[in-house]
Amino acid sequence: MSSQAPERPPVGGEECCPPLTRGELDLDDAERWARAFKALGDPTRLRLLSLIAAAPGGEACICDLTGPVGLAQPTVSHHMKQLVESGLAEREQRGRWAFYRVVEDALTSLGDVIRP
Amino acid sequence: MSSQAPERPPVGGEECCPPLTRGELDLDDAERWARAFKALGDPTRLRLLSLIAAAPGGEACICDLTGPVGLAQPTVSHHMKQLVESGLAEREQRGRWAFYRVVEDALTSLGDVIRP
Numbered sequence: 001m002s003s004q005a006p007e008r009p010p011v012g013g014e015e016c017c018p019p020l021t022r023g024e025l026d027l028d029d030a031e032r033w034a035r036a037f038k039a040l041g042d043p044t045r046l047r048l049l050s051l052i053a054a055a056p057g058g059e060a061c062i063c064d065l066t067g068p069v070g071l072a073q074p075t076v077s078h079h080m081k082q083l084v085e086s087g088l089a090e091r092e093q094r095g096r097w098a099f100y101r102v103v104e105d106a107l108t109s110l111g112d113v114i115r116p
Numbered sequence: 117m118s119s120q121a122p123e124r125p126p127v128g129g130e131e132c133c134p135p136l137t138r139g140e141l142d143l144d145d146a147e148r149w150a151r152a153f154k155a156l157g158d159p160t161r162l163r164l165l166s167l168i169a170a171a172p173g174g175e176a177c178i179c180d181l182t183g184p185v186g187l188a189q190p191t192v193s194h195h196m197k198q199l200v201e202s203g204l205a206e207r208e209q210r211g212r213w214a215f216y217r218v219v220e221d222a223l224t225s226l227g228d229v230i231r232p
Contacts, residue, residue, distance in 0.1 A: 037157040049137070
């Protein structure tokens with residue numbers, strides 16, 4: 001999965017997401033959503049998302065994320081890569097630094113999946 | 117974590133869950149929620165939850181879950197144990213069989229966490 005570049009994010013950007021508890025999930029949906037939930041299944045990644053969302057303008061430079069989570073930049077980059085690949089964050093390179101935003105639509109879609 | 121018996125489920129049953137995107141998460145919340153998201157981060161576990169929720173009365177015997185997911189009972193039991201430990205499902209033993217229900221409040225709380 002690490003070098004995959006999907007054409008569209010695994011979650012968000014589509015019209016619907018029937019709740020998990022409304023009927024039997026098909027395998028494709030289950031795999032797509034599981035990837036996104038797995039990306040959220042780590043305390044550091046949850047904290048990174050909350051830090052980015054709380055940053056001015058909803059955008060954070062990786063240089064401002066390493067300190068609060070107490071991890072080196074390659075480790076933070078690796079976590080952010082998983083969030084970007086699962087469609088939960090967006091990355092923009094500006095000169096030397098990468099900047100990240102939370103993809104709120106993807107979080108909303110994922111929230112809709114699990115709300116009964 | 118496998119033999120832990122927490123006094124209350126890691127998610128649900130409390131009064132609040134501030135959204136992930138409303139401010140910086142503290143470490144305790146991040147760890148608690150990450151455990152629950154990690155439990156959802158597997159396609160088989162998502163399908164098990166949807167099968168249980170779609171079963172008559174919202175309850176399913178493990179004997180009725182193995183067929184649809186195409187896995188042996190010990191494997192399904194292991195997945196269900198992770199869902200129960202993370203507070204997303206409840207288990208009741210009746211005679212020979214274990215019966216499971218989805219904990220809708222826990223799913224709602226978790227959905228609230230990630231909805232912007």
